Every structure is written in C-alpha cells, then in structure tokens.
Amino acid sequence: MIKEIFLTPFQKFAKIQSASGILLFTATAIAMIWANSAFSETYQSLWEYKVGISSEDFELKKPLILWINDGLMAIFFFVIGLEIKRELLVGELNSIRKATFPLFAAIGGMVTPFALFYFLNDSPETANGWGIPMATDIAFSLAIIKLLGERVPLSLKIFLTAFAIIDDLGAVLVIAIFYSTGIDWYLILYTLIPFLLLSYLSFKGYYSGMITLILGIIVWYLFLKSGIHPTIAGVLLAFTVPISQKINIASFKHRLLQIVKRISKSEDPDVPVLSKEQIVQIEELQEVANKFNSPLQKLEHQLHGWVAYFIMPVFALANAGVIFGSNMVLDVPLIVNLALALFVGKFVGVSLLSYISIKLKLAELPEDVNYFQIIGISILAGVGFTMSIFIANLAFSGSPTYMDSAKVGIIAGSVISGIVGFIILRISKKTTSE
Secondary structure: OHHHHHHHHHHHHHHHHHHHHHHHHHHHHHHHHHHOOOOHHHHHHHHHOEEEEEOOOOEEEEEHHHHHHHHHHHHHHHHHHHHHHHHHHOOOOOOHHHHHHHHHHHHHHHHHHHHHHHHHOOOHHHHHHHHHHHOOOHHHHHHHHHOOHHHOOHHHHHHHHHHHHHHHHHHHHHHHHHOOOOOOHHHHHHHHHHHHHHHHHHHOOOOOHHHHHHHHHHHHHHHHHHOOOOHHHHHHHHOOOOOOOOOOHHHHHHHHHHHHHHHHHOOOOOOOOOOHHHHHHHHHHHHHHHHHOOHHHHHHHHHHHHHHHHHHHHHHHHHOOOOOOOOOOOOHHHHHHHHHHHHHHHHHHHHHHHHHHHHOOOOOOOOOOOHHHHHHHHHHOOOOHHHHHHHHHHHOOOOHHHHHHHHHHHHHHHHHHHHHHHHHHHHHHHHHHO
C-alpha cells in the first residue's frame, strides 16, 4: 500500500513527460520544416515581433522569442525547482542511501561531457559552450523509454529521473554563476526583500498563490534587469513554496467524517438542490481539503501539464528552427564536439561513475536492473535537448553562426543517443531473460 502511494505520483509524472517528449519531437520537426520552407521569413519575423507594454515612464518590450526564453521558461524552471525541492525532502533524493546512486551518475553525466567538450574544443570563440552538454532532457528520454513498454523496469525510470533532476540542478547553478553577465548587485539586493518575505511566510506555514504570483513577478523583473538570467528567479521562488500541509491526516480524517455525518443528516431526497446546511458543509469540505493539500504538490500538479504540453513545445518551436541554405555558415568542429560530448560524454560519465559507486559499495544497483541496462540509460542521457538549447542561446547569443551550429550539434547528439540508447535497452531485456 505504501509503495503504491509513492509510485503512483511518479507514474503520472512519467506519463506526462512521455507525452511531452512526443510533443517536443513534433514541435521540433515543425520548426525545422517551417524554417526551411517557402514560409521561412514568417518563421523568423514571428519570433522577432516585439510584444510588451510601454508608457511615458516605463517600457518593457521584447521580441516574442525572448518572452518565451525569459518569461515562459521561468515557469519551466519554477516547476524544476518544485521537483528538486520535493525530491530532496520526500522523494528519491531525501536520504544519502537513496541519493548516492543517482548522485554519482549525475556527477559523471555533468563532468565528463564538460571535460570532453573542453578537451576537443580548440577555438576560444566557442569555448563558452562548455555547459551545453551537461543536462539530460527528461521528457525526451522518458518518451523513448515509453516505446519499450515493460522492457524497462520502473526502478530504472526512477533512476533516470533522479539523476536528470540533479543534472538540472547543476545546469541551473551553471547558468546562474557562469552565464550571467554585467550583474547589478544593488538590484539583486532589492530582490532579497520580496524573496525573504516569501521565505518567512513559508517558514510560518502560510501560502497564498496571489501573493506568490505578485512578488514572483517583481523578483523576475528585478532579475531580468540585474543581469542574472530571470529563469533563475523561478527556481529560487519554488523553494519558498511550503511542502507541508496545514493539518495532518488524523485531523483531516476526523473533520471529513464530521462533515459527511452532517451532510447525511441534512439530506432530503425529495429536493433536487442542496440545502443551506449542505452548501455550508461543502464549503467547509473545500476549506479542509485546501488545508490538507500540500501547496508544493498542488502547484506542481497544476503547472506540470502547462509546462509539458505548452511551454516546452512552444520553446522547441521557437528555438529549433535552424535554417539550412546555400549561404548558411556552420562551425563543423563545434557541431562534432557537442554531438560527441552528449553521446560519448554522457555514456562514459554516467556508466563509469555508476560502476565505480557500486564497486566501492557506495551505492547499490536496484534488484531488477542489470548493468547493461545502466549502459543503455547512460547513452539515453545524451538526449539533452531542451536545457542544452537553452544554454546554447545564452552561450552564443551574439553569434548566429555558433548558435545554429550548437543547435545542429545538440540535435545530432540527441538523435544518436536516443537511437543507440533505445537499441541497447531493447537488447538488454533479451539478455536478462536468457
């Protein structure tokens, strides 16, 4: 029973991410076709169209693609922050024993791709792309795993998700520390006021969606103007959302039984509408349910669909449209380096560190998983689409040539990793059954 309580939310999460991966693939294909069709000018002009508000004293107008990359993606990072906090407090990363195996895998999956890219790169102009191959795209990876059905055990999916979330945390830190420039520290100090207020309210167990939204917009705007990428505000704000309920399960059950009794007593089978007493009890039921619901879990549940089915596909549609033409200039070494860093770097880093952690008895291999499957997952980790393209936009914002080259390298490395990882995982099941 306890196992089912914990696995059901993950299974729902995996289902949403799998469907999101399919949408991501579709959006990417549409972007590539659109950008290279007779309507390519409409593709470019759409994302460059400026949207915003302006007045005599205030103006905030940005191209549509920046509203997506700086605005919508802040919500994406907010959900990532919620996932990280949940995993750290009550999930697969809430104890040293649980976290050790995915932690080693994540370290290998971040350090090795970075080291490989740094070793292969011989141009100072493209050196800033070292952070691109560090993250794993959970949505794409779980979508590929879904194609294998029951061939992949649930514990392997949990392992992939856990180390991918740690990868995301690493990518967030990299963006905050290394890809933020010209920082205005006075504005950062101003952001502490709403942030500390939200943190204080969270510490006291109080949560208001409206207050979080208003103060969150203020924090986002101050980050935008300070020089630190505004999506980082999303992660920080997520950590101010309380995870604990206002009432415990015993109190909830007691009050629930009382409400049911009162509703039953006020029942009138001859009247098709609710009585005043029943309306009062239903309102009390909603109030009790809100107090019992975890604010963090509720927000994550409400936003997950929007992120998976709208924000990520829109991001792919706006960013994956590389225009191939006779006058196109690509940096081939950068393409090759990124593709190798994703495919080889993730494969070597995740599998090697996982193996070392097991051999040194620092971690345990799940009972229904063999090491050949870990190799398959390690290769699949090279699918780094969403976060990799996001970092590429930051690394090469001033150079269309390097940005397009980075996107081609990311797509190439992700496709190779996805195909080879799929094959290895498909074969690994046959190996275990023989």
